[in-house]
Amino acid sequence: MLTLKDNLLIFTDLDGSLLDHDSYSWQAAQPWLDRLSAARLPLIIASSKTAAEIAILQQRLGLSAFPFIAENGAQIVFPPGWRHPARIFGADYAAIVNALHHLHASFAFRGFADADDATVAQWCGFTPQEARLARQRAGSEPLCWLDDQQQLAHFRHALAQQRLTLTRGGRFYHVMGRGVSKGRAARWLTRHYQLRHQRVFTTLALGDGPNDLPLLQSADYAVLIRALRSEPLSLPATRRGRLYRSRQTGPAGWSEGLDHFLLPGKARRIAHE
Ligand SMILES: [Mg+2]
Missing domain, CATH: 3.40.50.1000 (HAD superfamily/HAD-like)
Incomplete structure (x- = not known):
């Protein structure tokens, strides 16, 4: 006890x-x-x-x-x-956003870095002030997946090559460093x-x-x-x-x-x- x-x-x-x-x-x-x-x-x-x-x-x-x-x-x-x-564990936010920037050409998704406070507020049901706090990120990026499931497997593979990983949250997928x-x-x-x-x-x-x-x-x-x-x-x-x-x-x-x-x-x- x-x-x-x-x-x-x-x-x-x-x-x-x-x-x-x-x-x-x-x-x-x-x-x-x-x-x-x-x-x-x-x-x-x-x-x-x-x-x-x-x-x-x-x-x-x-x-x-x-x-x-x-x-x-x-x-x-x-x-x-x-x-x-x-x-910070794993990749820092700038490295994650940079890696995702290059993947935009091959996959359809939108992350918090691709949107403004007002858009993130709409996605999450937040006030613009709450969205501003949610966008101050250090080592992970939430994203809306707009492609199909087969593409998602390729996306995971492309992330893994950059020592990044994808996890499923309530509303979003989250990209973060491997092992985080x-x-x-x-x-x-x-x-x-x-x-x-x-x-x-x-x-x-x-x-x-x-x-x-x-x-x-x-x-x-x-x-x-x-x-x-x-x-x-x-x-x-x-x-x-x-x-x-x-x-x-x-x-x-x-x-x-x-x-x-x-x-x-x-x-x-x-x-x-
Ligand atoms: Mg919980």
């Missing part, structure tokens, strides 16, 4: 995990946010959002004292007090914490989507939060850590997961209700 006194690093996805998928509310998670804050435990956001988008949410959540992982693991941003420059994932960034950050504090940390990760699986797989303890509108996900049976699947979605499922690992008595009571 884990306790709040352990050397614990907690990594969390935002949308559909700590934040409600639709309303962005974290009300159900507030009691746990308060407890983790009182115990001074690092709660590290790991999201597909950009650093500019996360920084605003991180402040509202009261988590600005901690680093965070942006763009699905392409970037780690440190708090100002750490005096540590942001770290939330899990890889979380492992790097855990090692960084261990060197900085000269002690071993136990890791707990919470997420609800396919892009969270590498994160959950890399953690000692993992909470797979029930997704609102998709098929249940599966983790390899070979994963070394412990896994809990929440029954509730969003921040209620997020809290349920922390109840399970950090308040086992309470989790048993809920299971028997």
Whole structure:
């Protein structure tokens, strides 16, 4: 059993995990946010959002004292007090946009770099201000695929030749450096914490989507939060850590997961209700 006194690093996805998928509310998670804050435990956001988008949410959540992982693991941003420059994994944004520029002649697609704030706002249902934050990118490019599936296979191959990879997000495909994932960034950050504090940390990760699986797989303890509108996900049976699947979605499922690992008595009571 884990306790709040352990050397614990907690990594969390935002949308559909700590934040409600639709309303962005974290009300159900507030009691746990308060407890983790009182115990001074690092709660590290790991999201597909950009650093500019996360920084605003991180402040509202009261988590600005901690680093965070942006763009699905392409970037780690440190708090100002750490005096540590942001770290990019894989190719940087200029290299990705440059590689995509050359592929426009052979494939039909449109990325955020090919559109203005107003167009991205329309694609995403954002305000122009939100679109501006979503377009400040460091190491990944979302794109709308306008070609057929056969061309998509050729596109993947062309990207692979440039050490780039394509992943499927909710609405967009994302181009990023090969090997980039939330899990890889979380492992790097855990090692960084261990060197900085000269002690071993136990890791707990919470997420609800396919892009969270590498994160959950890399953690000692993992909470797979029930997704609102998709098929249940599966983790390899070979994963070394412990896994809990929440029954509730969003921040209620997020809290349920922390109840399970950090308040086992309470989790048993809920299971028997
Ligand atoms: Mg999510």
